[in-house]
Amino acid sequence: MAYRSPVADIRFILDKVVPLAPVAATERFAEATGDTVEAVLLEAGKLCDEVMAPLLRAGDLHPAKLENGVMRTSPGFKDAYAQIAEGHWVAVAASHEFGGMGLPQTLCVAINDMMSGANLALQLKPLLTQGQIEALEHHASDTLKALYLPKLISGEWSGTMNLTEPQAGSDVGALRSKAEPLGDGTYAITGQKIFISWGDSDMVENVCHLVLARLPDAVPGTKGISLFMVPKFLPDAAGNPGTANSLKVVSLEHKMGLHGSPTCVMSFEGATGWLVGEPGKGMAAMFTMMNNARLAVGVQGIGVAEGAYQKALAYAQERVQFAPIIEHADVRRMLAEMRADIFAARSIALACAVALDMGRATGEADWHARAALLTPIAKAYGTDVGIHVADQGIQVHGGMGFVEETGAAQYLRDVRVTAIYEGTNGIQAMDLVGRKMMDDGRAAFRLLQEVEDAAKAARETLPDLAEAVWQAAETMREATEGLIAQGTQDRFAGAVPYLRAFARVLGAHYHLKAALADEVRAKLAAVYIRRILPQTEADLASVRAGAVDLYALSPEDLGA
Template sequence: MTYRSPLGDIRFVLDHVVPFGAVAATERFAEATPDTVEAILTEAAKLCDGVVAPVNGNGDKTPARLENGVVRTSPGFAEAFGAIAEGGWIGVSAPAEHGGMDLPQTVNMSIQDMLSGACLALQLNPLLTQGQIEALEHHASEEIKALYIPKLISGEWSGTMNLTEPQAGSDVGALRTKAEPKGDGSYAITGQKIFITWGDSDVVSNVSHLVLARLPGAAAGTKGISLFIVPKYLPDADGNPGKANALKVVSLEHKLGLHGSPTCVMSYEGATGWLVGEENKGMAAMFTMMNNARLGVGMQGVGVAEAACQKAIDYAQERNQMGVIADHPDVRRMLATMRAEVFAARAIGLSCAVALDMHKATGEGEWAARGAFLTPIAKAYGTDVGCMVSEMAVQVHGGMGYIEETGVAQFYRDVRVTPIYEGTNGIQAMDLVGRKMMDGGEAAYRLLEELEADAEAARAVLPDLAGDLWSAAETLREATEWLTGQDMPARFAGAVPYLRAFARVLGAHYHLRAAMAEGGKGARTNLARVYIRRLLPMYAAHLAEARDGGASVMALSPDDLAA
């Protein structure tokens, strides 16, 4: 069976699980009516199923290659990207004044979910371009906006993000790329960047790079970093690609997966670029791009998990070993676990998108705080679920899962990078317990109040599930109170298990909402029972680990561990 966009599940989440109706009720997003959203998602599903998904295997078997200084993409990628661009899918949430649809981010993330399940290697291109559009919209000069954003929205050009250098990965402040003023308002950019996703391709006429670099005399660390836009071809007087800029792709990385997505080593050799935002404020501008990208990466995990789950279910219903294996209790356990995890991760991601949309529509700080709080959870949990479900799909296939011709191993290899890029999941967890709890945990407490209220309301219909959720939320509240009283080293040592515990409780919350939406009887209620009875209890173990602090792990030196 081929990939099928989970349109019904997405619609159910939007209608019954996350408050998307509140977004559509705002003046800002009044055009996002149920009929409009239904039509848009239906067309996106047709694109994903009929055009994008069929090229997924091509990217794996015939990787992108560097040929005479130009990246040549996998067979079918140019045509599939052309369909994405022609349909306007890059500009779903982009400003209407530059040719975008100006629709809620929730709708866009629903589409990214489907695109990722169809072909993650290709989806990376429009996702990064969308992030660049967002950064330019908020920080670039009017001249740069007018020139670049329409080209990016239309898909004529694509966008990249250039942070990492050989010596500067998570420690961005260690970067050495230089920017020298040229005296005409432009800058000469010199340095090398690595891990540049879709740093070049033959599917667009120009590639627009956002590059972090250091001006002469700038302070050390992140405080001395500025952001520049550096195109592959310098725009001519009419805004069309003109003279080649002084930059090149040195090589393509050989990776575990995502073979169809060219990951470039870029060399900037006095390339001409223009400042985006203020001098030495580059990190703030780049984080505008990265924050949206982090939610998008979380939805990448959800999308690949969906595709892997579908493939495993199809195989289990066809494979006969002492009966159809889907009827074996352990296989059924794996399939139910996979489906329950995918639902929870999708709901968390779309709930985060709703919060971001509500803040954009109302300007209310509480929505901003909720969106900021949920972003690292959506990114980390979504990508962890992508890896776990993809690995379990291989297990359901048995020996055939280890054989490349079935195609199931590609999901695991492709999605494995998602917990790493756009800020590792460890960094997401530290962000959650650090920066996102600078309010003393207020955003967390507000969210937990909502969970407990929903649990109380569900007691009359589903008393056992509601009681389990209420107890978990109350225990999580106590752990949050403990955590906010610790110093940062102790918080960081328990950050990952704390994030996982919070994700588990949130997942149970959304499953309970789904069960209540169908009256406490039916397939979604049965799935909620699987999640709440089998998976939710893991939160207690995670909190026990989080409360241990850092003493036990830090007592072991690297030499001790190497022995």
């Protein structure tokens, strides 16, 4: 069975579970009518199904290559990207001012979900450009906006972000790249960056790098970091790509998956760059792009989970062992839990996107706080679900899942990195229990109160399911109160299980809303609430344990 974009699932969520209607009711997003949303999702789904998905295997078997300093992308990718650009799919949420569609971020998230399921390696290309567009819209000078945004939005040029250095890793404050003022408003950028996705390609006229570097008088740590636009080709007076800049791809990383997406080691050798934002404020500017990417990476996990699920479902329907294996209880269990997990993760991601859109449209602090709270949950849970579902997809295939020719293993190899990049899932969890609880948990408690209120209202219709959700939310409230009273080390020790538990409670909440709207969805909700939600108790036991037992083990003990 060929991949089919989950347009119906997404539309159901946006109609019945996490309504897009309040977003469309704002002045800013009034164009996002029901008809527009339907048309956009259907057209994007057609592109994913007919153009991107058929290239999934080619990207894996014929990776991008660096030949004599020239990047050669996988067969078919260049033509497919041209269709993405020509369809304006790079610019769904970009502002009208520079040629974007100006539609809600929620629609962009939904489209990236479908694209990820079709072909994650190719989807990364427009995704990175979308993040750069948002960073420039918020932080660049008018001159840089006028030059770069039309080209990025049209897809003629593409964007990257350059943070990581070999010696720094997640400790961005330890970076050593330098920026020397040249006296004419430009800077000479020198340094090496690693793990740069789509650092170069033969699919666009110019590749625009956002690079973190230090000015000569910069203070140590993250407060001394500035952000620079460093293009592959220097734009000429007419804004067209001119002479080559002093930068190059040193090598490509040899990865376990995502072979169609070149991950580059970049060398900047006195390359000309322009300051984006204020000196020393580079991390604030880059975080705009990173926050965009964190939600998007969570959605990548969900999209790959969808692709892996569809392949596993088709195999289970066709493979006969005494009977089609979909009739066997354990296979039925795996498929049901896979589908239930995907629905929960997708609903959380779309809820985060709706909160982002409402915050932008209304300026209300509560919406901004909700979006901030949901971002690490959406990223970590979405990618965890992606990995788990892809793994279960192999299990459904049995021995054939371990054979590369079936294609089941590619989903797991491709999605595994999503739990690592844009901040590991451990970092996302620490952000949730740390920075996102600096309001004493107010945003978390508001969200949990909504879950409890909705569960109370559902008791007459679905008493058993509603009671289970209410009890889980109440337990989560108590756990949050206990978490806030813990010290930092104890919080961080339980951060990952806390995030997972919170995500499961939210997933159950959205499943309950779906169950109230549709009888078939009620059957899926029962699977999630009865089989997956109870795992919350085990996670919260780990949260309450704190860090004492972990640090009772010395490094020597761990090596024994």
